Amino acid sequence: xxxxxxxxxxxxxxxxxxxxxxxxxxxxxxxxxxxxxxxxxxxxxxxxxxxxxxxxxxxxxxxxxxxxxxxxxxxxxxxxxxxxxxxxxxxxxxxxxxxxxxxxxxxxxxxxxxxxxxxxxxxxxxxxxxxxxxxxxxxxxxxxxxxxxxxxxxxxxxxxxxxxxxxxxxxxxxxxxxxxxxxxxxxxxxxxxxxxxxxxxxxxxxxxxxxxxxxxxxxxxxxxxxxxxxxxxxxxxxxxxxxxxxxxxxxxxxxxxxxxxxxxxxxxxxxxxxxxxxxxxxxxxxxxxxxxxxxxxxxxxxxxxxxxxxxxxxxxxxxxxxxxxxxxxxx
Amino acid sequence: xxxxxxxxxxxxxxxxxxxxxxxxxxxxxxxxxxxxxxxxxxxxxxxxxxxxxxxxxxxxxxxxxxxxxxxxxxxxxxxxxxxxxxxxxxxxxxxxxxxxxxxxxxxxxxxxxxxxxxxxxxxxxxxxxxxxxxxxxxxxxxxxxxxxxxxxxxxxxxxxxxxxxxxxxxxxxxxxxxxxxxxxxxxxxxxxxxxxxxxxxxxxxxxxxxxxxxxxxxxxxxxxxxxxxxxxxxxxxxxxxxxxxxxxxxxxxxxxxxxxxxxxxxxxxxxxxxxxxxxxxxxxxxxxxxxxxxxxxxxxxx
Numbered sequence: 268x269x270x271x272x273x274x275x276x277x278x279x280x281x282x283x284x285x286x287x288x289x290x291x292x293x294x295x296x297x298x299x300x301x302x303x304x305x306x307x308x309x310x311x312x313x314x315x316x317x318x319x320x321x322x323x324x325x326x327x328x329x330x331x332x333x334x335x336x337x338x339x340x341x342x343x344x345x346x347x348x349x350x351x352x353x354x355x356x357x358x359x360x361x362x363x364x365x366x367x368x369x370x371x372x373x374x375x376x377x378x379x380x381x382x383x384x385x386x387x388x389x390x391x392x393x394x395x396x397x398x399x400x401x402x403x404x405x406x407x408x409x410x411x412x413x414x415x416x417x418x419x420x421x422x423x424x425x426x427x428x429x430x431x432x433x434x435x436x437x438x439x440x441x442x443x444x445x446x447x448x449x450x451x452x453x454x455x456x457x458x459x460x461x462x463x464x465x466x467x468x469x470x471x472x473x474x475x476x477x478x479x480x481x482x483x484x485x486x487x488x489x490x491x492x493x494x495x496x497x498x499x500x501x502x503x504x505x506x507x508x509x510x511x512x513x514x515x516x517x518x519x520x521x522x523x524x525x526x527x528x529x530x531x532x533x534x535x536x537x538x539x540x541x542x543x544x545x546x547x548x549x550x551x552x553x554x555x556x557x558x559x560x561x562x563x564x565x566x567x568x569x570x571x572x573x574x575x576x577x578x579x580x581x582x583x584x585x586x587x588x589x590x591x592x593x594x595x596x597x598x
Numbered sequence: 599x600x601x602x603x604x605x606x607x608x609x610x611x612x613x614x615x616x617x618x619x620x621x622x623x624x625x626x627x628x629x630x631x632x633x634x635x636x637x638x639x640x641x642x643x644x645x646x647x648x649x650x651x652x653x654x655x656x657x658x659x660x661x662x663x664x665x666x667x668x669x670x671x672x673x674x675x676x677x678x679x680x681x682x683x684x685x686x687x688x689x690x691x692x693x694x695x696x697x698x699x700x701x702x703x704x705x706x707x708x709x710x711x712x713x714x715x716x717x718x719x720x721x722x723x724x725x726x727x728x729x730x731x732x733x734x735x736x737x738x739x740x741x742x743x744x745x746x747x748x749x750x751x752x753x754x755x756x757x758x759x760x761x762x763x764x765x766x767x768x769x770x771x772x773x774x775x776x777x778x779x780x781x782x783x784x785x786x787x788x789x790x791x792x793x794x795x796x797x798x799x800x801x802x803x804x805x806x807x808x809x810x811x812x813x814x815x816x817x818x819x820x821x822x823x824x825x826x827x828x829x830x831x832x833x834x835x836x837x838x839x840x841x842x843x844x845x846x847x848x849x850x851x852x853x854x855x856x857x858x859x860x861x862x863x864x865x866x867x868x869x870x871x872x873x874x875x876x877x878x879x880x881x882x883x884x885x886x887x888x889x890x891x892x893x894x895x896x897x898x899x900x
Contacts, residue, residue, distance in 0.1 A: 305729040312728035314805045322719035323734065325775035330741045333752035340752065347755070397638055400631070410890075411883055412642045415649055418826075418882060420834050420850070420874035424857070424867075425652045437668060471645065476778075476827070476893075483893035504626060518897020525743055525898065533745035555747045562751045563839045571751050579748045586743040 334579060340572035347566055358573035368549050369574070372557040375462060376532060379553065380585075383466050384531035387473030391523060394474060395481035396508065410482060417475040423468050424540050430454035430464055458550030461542045465551060468537050475530065477523030484519035488512055513596055520596065524589045532582050535559065554578050649875070655868035656680070663865050679865040683873075686856055686866060692845045694852075701849040704766050705832040708773040712828050713821060715774050720783035721809050725795055735784065739898060741777040754839065768840045773832060779824040785895040786820040787813065819888035826889060830878045850874055 309316070341358055343351035362369050398409045416422070429437045432453040439451040454460045488511070496511050513520070535555035542551035545560070554574060562571035651670065655663060656679050658672040687694035722728070723735050753772065754763070762768040790813065798808045836851045853874060857867040882889070 308727075309729050312722075312726055315722040315726045315728045315731070318718045318722040318805065318809070319731075319734070321715045322775055322780060325715070325771060326738070326741070326777070328756065329753055329772040329775060330749060330777065331737065333749035333756065334744075336752035336755070337748065340755075347758070394638075394641070397634055400626075400634060401638070407886055409638065409642065410886060411879075412646050414882065415879055416645055418830050418875070418878040419649055420871070420878065421854070422649055422652055422871050422875050425648045425655075425871065428651075428655075429648075471648070474645075479889065479893045480896045483890045484897065486890065487894045504630065516897075518899045521898040522896050525739075529743060529745045533747050535747070558747060558750070559839075562754070568751055568755065575748045575751055579744050582744045582748070583740070 337572045337575045337579070340569050341576045343569045345567075345569040345572075347568060351569065354569070358570050359577075362570070362573055362577070368552060369554075369557055371549050372552045372554045375538075375551065376534065376553045376555075378462060379466055379469065379534050380528075380531040383469045383473060383534075384527050387470055387531065388477070388523060388527045390470065391474050391478040391527070392481050392520075395478055395485055396512070398482060399485040400504075410479075413474050414478060417472045417478075421536070421540065423472060423537055426464070426468050426471075427455060427541055430541075432456060455542050456547050458548050461538075461546060461551045465534075465538050465541060468541065469531075469534060472537075473527070473530075475526060477526040480519045480522050480526075481516070484516045485512065488515045517593065517596060520593055521590060524593060525586060528582060528585050528589060532578065532585070554581075652868055652871045652875075655865070656872045658865065658868075660865060679869040680873075683856065683866045683869045686863075687852070690852070692847070692852070696845060697847065697849040697852045700766065700846060701833065704769050704835070704848060705829055707766075708770045708832045709825055709828045711770065711774045712776060712779055713824055716776070716779040716824065717783055717814065717817070718809065720780050720787055721813055723780075724784045724787035725790070725792065725813075738777045738780055742781060750839070757840065763840060764842050764846065766841070766846065769832070769835055769837050773828065776828065776831065778827055782823055782827075782892055782896055783817070783820050785897070786817055786823075786892050789895055790816055819891040822885035822888040823892035826878065826881050826885060829881060833877055834874070 340351060342353060342355060344354050344358075345351035394413055398406055398413070401409060431437075431439070432451060432455060434440060434443060434451045436451065436454070438454065439448075442448045443451065452460065454464055492511050492515065493507060496507060501507050501510060533555055534553050538546065538551040538553055539556060544556065546552060555578070558571055558574045558578070561567045561574065654671055657675040657677070659674055659676045659678060662669065662672055662674070684694060687697070723731050757763050757768045762771070794812060794816070795808055798812050803811070834850055835848060836854065837848055838851060841847055853870040856863055857870050859867070
């Protein structure tokens with residue numbers, strides 16, 4: 268209410284001479300008023316801040332502040348022992364122009380993200396949608412089966428048994444017995460095969476929180492909409508999907524996208540466990556692996572922070588881009 | 599006139615035939631349903647195979663582990679690998695129970711604190727309109743968009759300044775403010791009727807009473823969701839960069855040391871996989887319906 272009055276202070280008639288000053292004054296007046304309203308509102312809701320405080324303090328300290336600190340340190344040379352020394356853009360310059368391994372890392376991360384991200388996202392939705400067609404008890408079993416790989420801890424190391432490099436690795440043995448190959452393939456040490464295998468494993472684990480959100484969202488779509496759609500001339504499940512299901516699930520699609528992007532740019536566990544750290548020819552190096560290397564092995568914190576900042580920018584920009592894309596679904 | 603009557607009669611006489619397969623939804627063909635079942639079954643087998651294989655390897659005796667060609671299911675299942683695991687752990691300098699205690703302690707305290715602190719914040723963010731609230735929530739949503747790795751290094755520096763490096767606090771305290779939990783809890787609490795809170799206020803309850811006696815009991819499904827995500831994060835946390843002292847290391851770290859023990863420990867390695875994955879999966883199985891209820895409100899609205 269008070270806010271509304273404040274806005275009404277704006278002059279509606281053409282301003283007289285010396286208008287610039289009066290506009291400025293009025294703008295300041297308006298601002299002051301808004302601040303006053305906010306302060307009074309804040310005083311009325313004092314206990315709210317008490318409730319929020321514990322979370323807000325820890326959150327700021329360990330999530331917001333580190334991002335700022337990371338950007339700050341990325342312009343310095345810092346090795347924890349000495350005080351940080353300002354060196355301008357040098358970290359970024361050597362990262363992007365001199366550090367060939369980092370460029371491999373960026374390339375690998377982008378390849379992994381561009382392949383497993385969209386594929387994993389589509390898989391999450393597709394399986395959630397198909398599972399939703401099942402009767403109730405089959406559905407709950409199916410959800411456990413599909414979701415289990417993503418919460419199974421480091422169960423993915425079992426893949427290193429399947430893809431072992433000698434003739435006794437199961438994949439090799441199978442291919443040799445069927446006569447497709449003559450000699451065993453070094454799946455996890457040959458740079459040619461490392462990334463595809465990692466992507467396969469990542470895809471296996473990609474039905475995570477986003478998948479759960481999709482399943483829950485699909486159950487929440489109003490059944491009356493489907494009946495109405497049936498009367499209005501929707502004839503098969505594909506039309507139903509595009510015209511009814513997808514538009515009513517937009518918020519979940521958004522959530523799933525955020526989850527997918529965050530995990531697909533942060534790949535490091537799988538590549539480190541399967542291909543070794545460091546991997547042959549750095550062929551499975553990702554941005555995060557590089558970050559670990561410089562941050563926790565060489566303690567070049569400034570350099571590592573520059574890597575972290577680049578990763579941060581990539582994640583945020585990608586999220587924003589995908590969000591504006593998703594806004595168009597079904598419209 | 600006659601003709602019309604006849605037609606009406608014909609319609610009346612047509613008996614109702616119960617369809618062979620009851621249709622639950624419109625717009626579904628039977629062929630499509632069959633194809634769907636076959637397809638899902640195939641994918642489910644692929645998804646579950648590595649897990650089943652891990653479990654069955656853990657149950658195989660030594661001679662079957664290296665049998666070629668391999669069998670998916672053990673012929674003579676044994677729990678030897680698990681008992682060997684305990685023997686190996688018992689011989690290590692730090693006892694198995696100590697590792698287990700570390701992990702359980704970190705997981706329990708971290709989860710409980712997260713549940714309390716994040717729910718408190720979620721409650722006011724969902725139910726009150728105060729300056730800064732919406733902005734704060736937007737920040738939390740943005741924080742979900744970058745992973746833990748981005749903040750890893752400054753976090754280490756901050757923890758170092760606080761003197762928390764090499765203590766369980768370094769894992770527990772940051773985990774209190776995991777953005778995901780707050781986000782899910784806030785979205786779920788928005789579904790709670792405001793009238794409920796107002797009624798309690800009229801009866802003279804203060805904010806804390808409203809929170810602890812009215813809001814929290816009504817959002818139990820969201821608890822389970824927060825718990826599964828938090829347990830999953832903490833149980834699998836190796837903390838190799840933050841905790842150095844052997845006696846403070848979590849279980850997963852110790853188990854992975856055994857796993858790295860080479861060919862001779864293949865069976866024990868598989869047993870480790872089972873021990874590590876069984877806890878989050880069991881929690882999920884037992885709380886599935888509640889988790890799905892919460893996830894229904896997980897969408898990011900604008």
